[in-house]
Amino acid sequence: MNHRQHKLTHTVFFLIALFTPLYSHALSTLSPENSGRLFAIKGSNTIGAELAPKWVVEFLEKKGAKSIQIRSLSKENEYRVTGKNGEKDIYVDIYAHGSSTGFSALNENEADIAMSSRPIRNNEVKLLQSYGDMTNVSAEHIVAIDGLAVIVNKHNPLIDLTLKQISDIFSGEVTNWSQIGGANQKISVYARDNNSGTWDTFNTLVLKNTKQLTSQATRFESNDHLADRVAQDTSGIGFVGLASTSRVKTLGISDQYTSPLQPQPLYVATEDYPLSRRLFMYTPEKIPLPIVEEFIHYVKSSEGQAIAQQIGFISLNPISQSAPEDMDGPDEYLSLVKNSERLSINFRFRENSAQLDNKAKQDILRLVSFIQLPQNKNKRIQLIGFGDLKQNNQRAIVLSKLRATTVKSALYDHGVITDAVVGFGPFMPVASHIGSGKSKNQRVEVWFYDETQRDINRFATR
The missing domain is CATH 3.40.190.10 (Periplasmic binding protein-like II)
Structure with missing residues (x-):
């Protein structure tokens, strides 16, 4: 097996794990310590008020637990999800008092998962360095938008x-x-x-x-x-x-x-909305509990994401929308997206870097899985890059094409061929070109279309 075949095989198994529902099996992995507690989750009220308890309930059901209930504890915004593993009582505790409290709890060994509605801060990364690099994709989990x-x-x-x-x-x-x-x-x-x-x-x-x-x-x-x-x-x-x-x-x-x-x-x-934000769960990079790893996998699976959508958050599962008729933008852009559908994935990059950020790395796999669905077999992908203001527009356009090329190469590594990339530099900003808006404008949109429809559109515009 050559390197490319090996990589594709590894990707197939990863995608199966990422997008296949978690089926019930023997409860040996639900064997808790003597207390009966499987794990504890602390942090963001945004996640912990309703979403995290629902995820835990569904996860335990998939694992075969019985008599599952959500109970309020003595303090407001504290919950215990209880169930039975055979005759043994098991439970998961959830404390939703704000993102900062999750990182403190991790540091004090009072939680196995920190919920956060903001990225981890530099001082928190340093505080938790004994757990490994908490900004690594294996520790930082984007669980919804x-x-x-x-x-x-x-x-x-x-x-x-x-x-x-x-x-x-x-x-x-x-x-x-x-x-x-x-x-x-x-x-x-x-x-x-x-x-x-x-x-x-x-x-x-x-x-x-x-x-x-x-x-x-x-x-x-x-x-x-x-x-x-x-x-x-x-x-x-x-x-x-x-x-x-x-x-x-x-x-x-x-x-x-x-x-x-x-x-x-x-x-x-797509995070174009000015006040969009990512929701996170953080786990130790070094030797997290197996049951915690399995729970995080469930949360990020298509089934777990469907629960996030039911409750009112934005799922990470790709959705599509046709281009609105009143769209603004350069003529070439409007011509490209006519008769196309935009996916809910925008690829973004690490700050001051050309490397894909942690969400983008997972979105590559989600896009691979999406485009391989039977209903999408005749679809093609168009990647369109944008950027922030530079000394001149031409430089900004070149850099936006390079970002789109980064995404194109990552998809190619997983066997997905895309159209020639296009870049529009600083046009159509979604944020101010200063401060944090600068990196937000550095993005790659994903459009997909039926090849026959694109040919009809090109003929009509000649």
Whole structure:
């Protein structure tokens, strides 16, 4: 077997493991320590309030456990998922008090998995270095995508706001809705607490870690409790994860030089929406518990991702959407995507690097599996690169093509042939070209199409 055959064989088995549901089998791997606890999960309330308990329930069911229940513990946002392995009681504990608490719990050996709605910080990587490199793909697990929704009462007439307007409101520089085109009414500000990854994401993306949250803000540990307050307050504004938006109105958000986007599934999944974010689970890189590894595998499987979607988050399973008729962009871009469908995968890269980031490495495998589905056998893939502003547009275009070529090469290594890459440099930004927006604009879109339809389109445009 040559190197390429070996790599393809390894990929096939990996894809089977990644996308095949976890079937029930003997419960020897559910044998806990004397206490009956299989493992503990601590951290983000966004993940831990509903999603993590549901994942644990479904995982234990797949493993054959019986009499499974979710019980609330003595403190709010703490849960125990219980079940029976034969006659033996087993359980998994979930403590959802904010992302920072998950990393502290890992360090103190009080948890096996840290839930986080933000990437691990440099000081936390250093704190946990005895566990290995916590930024490695074997330790950092992207488990879903969430959109940080800016919410108002359903009676508020506003439709969208800019990131600057939101920043001005939450910092206290704007205190009345009339200052931004609304009613003459004092603004009530609601925010998550300091332990929350939701707060950390908002602080980074909106307040830019330079402005202070207004002292008039009311703080909440729970997304749902915050949303309930906004639903009752016609002057209220807050921010929550997508799963907590059913009772309120979400606002479209725009960044500098970009069009307003609502937190719709495709825009959140591609991370084009300005306040999209990744949800993480972190496990020790060095010798994690086998049952924990198996649970993480289930969470990232197509079945686990379907549960995330049911609850209100954005699944990592690829979805597609036809190009809207009113799309803006260069003529060549519009010609390429006409009669095509855009996939919910945007490939992004490590900061200041041409290397695919951890999500992109997994998305390569997801795309390979997706394109090999029977219904996609006659489809072709078009990769389109974008970038940030450089000294001149030509350099930006070249670099955007190189990023698309990186993705093309990774897919080729797994036996998937794509069309010639195209790059459009700094055109069609999804974020400001400064700060964190710079790396967000460095992306590769994935479009797929029926070859016959593309030929018809090219003939029609001659």
